[in-house]
Amino acid sequence: MRRFIQIVLLTLVLMTVALISALTSMQLAIHGREVTIPKIVGMTPADAERAGGASGLQIVIERQFYSSDVPEGRIMTQTPAPGTKVRRGWLIRAAQSLGPQRVAIPDLTGTSARAAELNLRHRALTLGSMAQVSLPDSPRDQVVSQSPPANANGVSAPRISLLVSAGSSPESYVMPNLTGQPLGSVTLTLQDAGLRVGKVSVLPPVTAPGAEVAVATSSEASAASMIVTQWPAPGQKITAGDAVNFEVR
Secondary structure (H helix, E strand, O other), rough: OHHHHHHHHHHHHHHHHHHHHHHHHHHHHHHHOOEEEEOOOOOOHHHHHHHHHHOOEEEEEEEEEOOOOOOOOOEEEEEEOOEEEEOOOOOEEEEOOOOOOOOOOOEEEEEHHHHHHHHHHHHOOEEEEEEOOOOOOOOOEEEEEEOOOOOOOOOOEEEEEEEOOOOOOOEEEEEOOOOOHHHHHHHHHHHHOOOOEEEEEEOOOOOOOOOOOEEEEEEOEEEEEEOEEOOOOOOOOEEEEEEEEEEEO
């Protein structure tokens, strides 16, 4: 019995040693692939790539900003911060200095969006976001505002965002119920509202059960034809210039 217990204890000890050895090897393997992020702020992109490459890291210049403190062409910010522990192959995102602002911000308001874009490109500036707004007093595709404004100083980046007029938006209405009204008067009402009559379909006459079927003398709608159904339906939104379709008898 004592011999059996000794064997069991020895087996447990060997299993514990093997488990500790496996965990230690795994921890060494994981930490063996870790590197420390170097400081690349103040370096040129070429020097930063060499410093990162020596540790198996990648450098990418994501943005460029004006700076009166960091010389032109040098790295001004980085992420992750220096000293951070990461795995080999990690990406360091950096921003590069353009030096002090030397380019005057042009006044782009009143020009077309295309002309504004060409103007920015000529000055080595870039187009940021471009948004549109409906303005009845401004021609379509005209720049009505910009950020930063013209002749601005202390601009952080060579990027200009524009607000462009989309022209005046068409008037909108809530579709009324026109069923039971004569087509002639409805046509005049729609024309006054800036709408138009679309497709008009003539339905066959309704006959009472057992009565003889009436013979239609004409398949064309007249001004006196009564509206039975309509599209869009009552209550739906409709804009100026849209067509309204009817079924009449």
